[in-house]
Amino acid sequence: KTIYQYFSDKDELVDAVMDDEVSQTHTDCEFCKKNARDAIDEIFLTMEQIHEQFSQLNPMVLYDIEKFHPKAYSKFRSMKDDYLQQVVANNIKRGIKEELYRPDINVETMSRFRVETMMVAFSMAASAPTKYNLAAVARETMEHFLYGLATLKGYKLITKYKEEQIKKRSYYKTNKK
Numbered sequence: 409k410t411i412y413q414y415f416s417d418k419d420e421l422v423d424a425v426m427d428d429e430v431s432q433t434h435t436d437c438e439f440c441k442k443n444a445r446d447a448i449d450e451i452f453l454t455m456e457q458i459h460e461q462f463s464q465l466n467p468m469v470l471y472d473i474e475k476f477h478p479k480a481y482s483k484f485r486s487m488k489d490d491y492l493q494q495v496v497a498n499n500i501k502r503g504i505k506e507e508l509y510r511p512d513i514n515v516e517t518m519s520r521f522r523v524e525t526m527m528v529a530f531s532m533a534a535s536a537p538t539k540y541n542l543a544a545v546a547r548e549t550m551e552h553f554l555y556g557l558a559t560l561k562g563y564k565l566i567t568k569y570k571e572e573q574i575k576k577r578s579y580y581k582t583n584k585k
Contacts, residue, residue: 419477426473426480430487437495447503448562451554452569455547462543467533493523500557508562522553 415421436457444450474481497519503509528549533542551566558566 419479422473422477422480423483426477426483430483430491433487434491437492441495441498446506446565447499447508448554448558448565448569450499450502451550452573455550456573458546458550459543462529462546465542467530467537467542470530471534488523488526492526493519496522503557503562507559508565509557510559513557518557525549525553 411421415424437454440450440453440457444453470484473484497515500509500513500515500519504511504513504515526546526549529540529542529545532540532545554566555563
């Protein structure tokens with residue numbers, strides 16, 4: 409009852425939540441870009457952000473929004489197809505410039521491919537939620553994509569950052585108890 413003092417109906421509420429999610433995605437992407445040591449670190453920072461978000465997200469929510477709240481879903485699609493594709497393209501260009509990614513990559517094709525494969529995690533987790541964890545599938549597909557972009561120099565950096573990440577997770581698990 410109280411919530412409808414602020415929103416006229418459920419569509420308006422879902423729309424407002426989607427606006428907030430889109431805004432948060434922009435903030436998270438900018439944070440990762442600005443705080444990254446290089447293009448590969450940007451991806452690792454992004455993986456951490458996604459892991460946090462997706463760990464508590466029901467993969468069915470996106471399908472429900474698509475089915476029942478087309479206006480909010482349109483905002484999601486626009487963010488994915490326009491904004492996120494540009495973020496990925498910029499990361500690829502940065503990685504090529506830093507000689508961490510192969511110079512022969514078709515930036516437009518691969519950025520579109522990456523954005524589309526983001527949805528694979530939702531599909532897998534929604535179709536078999538006890539078998540697939542949304543956050544784990546998202547991490548695995550992103551890491552696979554990253555290895556496909558990498559030069560030998562980039563591959564070595566990926567290995568280094570993975571080791572740092574494992575140590576950090578181990579540290580948090582040990583000190584959380």
